[in-house]
Amino acid sequence: MEIKILKDSKNEIKLELENITLAEILRICLNKNKNVDFVAWKREHPTRKPVLLVKTKNQTAKKAIKDAISFIIKDLDKIEADFKKLK
Secondary structure, three states: OOOEEEEEEOOEEEEEOOOHHHHHHHHHHHHOOOOEEEEEEEOOOOOOOOEEEEEEOOOOHHHHHHHHHHHHHHHHHHHHHHHHHOO
16 A cells, blocks of 8 residues: 655644545544544545645654554554454
């Protein structure tokens, strides 16, 4: 998966992602972080890749994204374990 960094500062990052599914999952998870002031994604045209913008306070934007990814991975691992119990 390719992620392109369009802007990177301490409290703001703009990323170009592969698809809107990933952008939306990250948006939802980042919105739960009290240190995230603003998070949204947009896509200029359906043929273009989505761009995710994250603005933070009291935490770097990169750290907020890393925390969100860690949370998503743990959540997916739990779902996988629960699914395996159903067999």
